Amino acid sequence: QQQVKQSPQSLIVQKGGIPIINCAYENTAFDYFPWYQQFPGKGPALLIAIRPDVSEKKEGRFTISFNKSAKQFSLHIMDSQPGDSATYFCAASRGSNYKLTFGKGTLLTVNP
């Protein structure tokens, strides 16, 4: 049973575009939702995380939108750059100190 569903599997945008990656979860016990960026051959790096008591969080060019009733959250990357080309994973857990359940990942390509 996949507890965190992520879409799309891959995404291509032009420089300056706003890619949007969506995730949906099933377990209502989840209360911590991070997004990670991973480059080839590297471990995931935390981009931004949100808790269900807020509907939106911004950090730099990255924004998480959270819809608790729909059990969905999404990542928006403003003014995307070729250097943002990477695989992005959403995740969920019962607190940041607990094991993470990852989505399947989205391969983002930002063309110059």
Place this chain on the structure above:
Amino acid sequence: GAVVSQHPSRVICKSGTSVKIECRSLDFQATTMFWYRQFPKQSLMLMATSNEGSKATYEQGVEKDKFLINHASLTLSTLTVTSAHPEDSSFYICSASFGGFQPQHFGDGTRLSIL
């Protein structure tokens, strides 16, 4: 700078060899460390959760005797792949949690190739 250091970054060895991978938290004491496995172009799959001074908790389907985890201190956890075979070839990644509301930090992974 890096919060979690993983070593080695890459290892190639013959079938039947045992391989040890280290995961160190730098500057912080990690209450919990996690070990993940990632196949090419796939997501991270949790293998086990490790707490300092206690036995690791393995996920369903992960062989405890195959993947030995030791968490002897608050800054070091090790994963030993015993009698490795080609199907054990994968990218192994650790993460560390420092408790409270701090996010998990990941190491840079270990690429294990079994010939």
